[in-house]
Amino acid sequence: MLSVKTLAESPNLTCIPPAYSFLSSSQAISSPDDRGGGEQPIPIIDFSLLTLSTPDQRSKIIQELDYACREWGFFMVINHGVDEGLMNSMLEGCREFFDLTDEEKRVNEGKHVLDPIRYGTSFNASVDEVSLWRDYLKVIVHQEFHCPNKPADFSNVLQEYTKAVRDVVRGLLEGISENLGLESCYINRALDLESSLQILIANLYPPCPQPELAMGLPSHSDHGLLTMLIENGISGLQIQHKGKWVNVNAAPGAFLVNTGDHVEILSNGKYRSVLHRAVVNNKSTRISIALANGPSPEAIVSPAEELLGNGSSRAAYIGMKYKDYVELQQSNKLSGKSCLDRVKIWPKMPGDY
Numbered sequence: 626m627l628s629v630k631t632l633a634e635s636p637n638l639t640c641i642p643p644a645y646s647f648l649s650s651s652q653a654i655s656s657p658d659d660r661g662g663g664e665q666p667i668p669i670i671d672f673s674l675l676t677l678s679t680p681d682q683r684s685k686i687i688q689e690l691d692y693a694c695r696e697w698g699f700f701m702v703i704n705h706g707v708d709e710g711l712m713n714s715m716l717e718g719c720r721e722f723f724d725l726t727d728e729e730k731r732v733n734e735g736k737h738v739l740d741p742i743r744y745g746t747s748f749n750a751s752v753d754e755v756s757l758w759r760d761y762l763k764v765i766v767h768q769e770f771h772c773p774n775k776p777a778d779f780s781n782v783l784q785e786y787t788k789a790v791r792d793v794v795r796g797l798l799e800g801i802s803e804n805l806g807l808e809s810c811y812i813n814r815a816l817d818l819e820s821s822l823q824i825l826i827a828n829l830y831p832p833c834p835q836p837e838l839a840m841g842l843p844s845h846s847d848h849g850l851l852t853m854l855i856e857n858g859i860s861g862l863q864i865q866h867k868g869k870w871v872n873v874n875a876a877p878g879a880f881l882v883n884t885g886d887h888v889e890i891l892s893n894g895k896y897r898s899v900l901h902r903a904v905v906n907n908k909s910t911r912i913s914i915a916l917a918n919g920p921s922p923e924a925i926v927s928p929a930e931e932l933l934g935n936g937s938s939r940a941a942y943i944g945m946k947y948k949d950y951v952e953l954q955q956s957n958k959l960s961g962k963s964c965l966d967r968v969k970i971w972p973k974m975p976g977d978y
């Protein structure tokens with residue numbers, strides 16, 4: 626399939642091919658205003674206070690983290706210790722990858738959704754009703770490390786960056802475990818994060834002549850525990866907060882973090898995974914790099930036993946092996962929280978009736 630990059634570069638492109646129009650699809654944007662998204666300050670977590678602070682400071686930041694997970698499922702992380710130069714090298718490496726010729730990139734086309742390296746366009750071209758204005762590269766980087774052969778010196782950057790991000794994720798999950806009333810190492814141990822499945826998702830959204838009709842990525846939640854996202858200074862990410870779309874931009878050097886379906890499952894719905902999407906624009910190419918950090922692929926994840934059984938709380942989700950969950954999510958079209966609904970026990974939780 627033609628990459629969107631190549632399509633966008635066709636001379637005199639003034640409108641998008643009908644296959645890319647979201648207007649007639651079930652996932653359509655309901656009104657143009659809706660597409661614009663609103664502005665709201667998002668929670669900011671100073672990671673250094675989680676690790677280096679006095680008990681008082683730590684307890685304050687832990688509470689802030691609880692608020693961010695409970696009310697937003699989304700927050701920005703600053704002072705995380707990952708080198709800003711390394712983050713920029715990642716963005717540069719991904720740009721160089723997408724700048725390869727289509728032929729060079731196609732070497733990485735995978736056949737199966739769990740193949741370690743997959744380059745493609747849209748989400749899942751075999752089932753998508755509408756094509757997305759997006760090219761992607763997905764690479765499994767942990768527990769086994771993989772990397773495309775080109776660009777030439779990408780491998781070291783990718784390895785160093787993804788390891789540094791895992792350290793931040795571990796720290797955040799310790800805080801989240803505590804906030805759930807569990808031991809701080811609970812999630813790391815129960816979901817065997819030593820062998821966590823970590824997937825790089827690099828997204829390229831070229832300029833689009835009709836951004837109000839096309840979509841970069843439609844509304845969805847992520848399958849893992851925490852997704853750590855950076856972008857190249859161009860906006861496009863929107864999250865759903867209290868029923869409204871909110872534009873979010875990463876401050877330079879900061880991570881945008883969202884809670885995924887497996888935080889929702891493990892916490893038995895105390896923390897929900899957040900719906901988000903990527904819209905496109907007609908001026909600049911946007912690159913985002915999402916690192917999906919999940920449990921071990923072999924872990925069968927269900928709500929933490931410790932949170933169940935005291936009268937009111939029954940398990941609201943059935944257990945499923947994480948690898949199977951990822952396969953299910955990636956094999957179907959991307960649509961809201963439809964994958965999570967498959968493991969949710971009906972009737973859902975009080976707010977969902």
Ligand SMILES: O=C(O)CCC(=O)C(=O)O
Pocket residue numbers: 826828842847854861862863901902903913915
């Ligand atoms: O490009 C973005 O900002 C969103 C990317 C995303 O949601 C994803 O890759 O799962």
Ligand SMILES: [Fe+2]
Pocket residue numbers: 845846847852901915
């Ligand atoms: Fe996502």
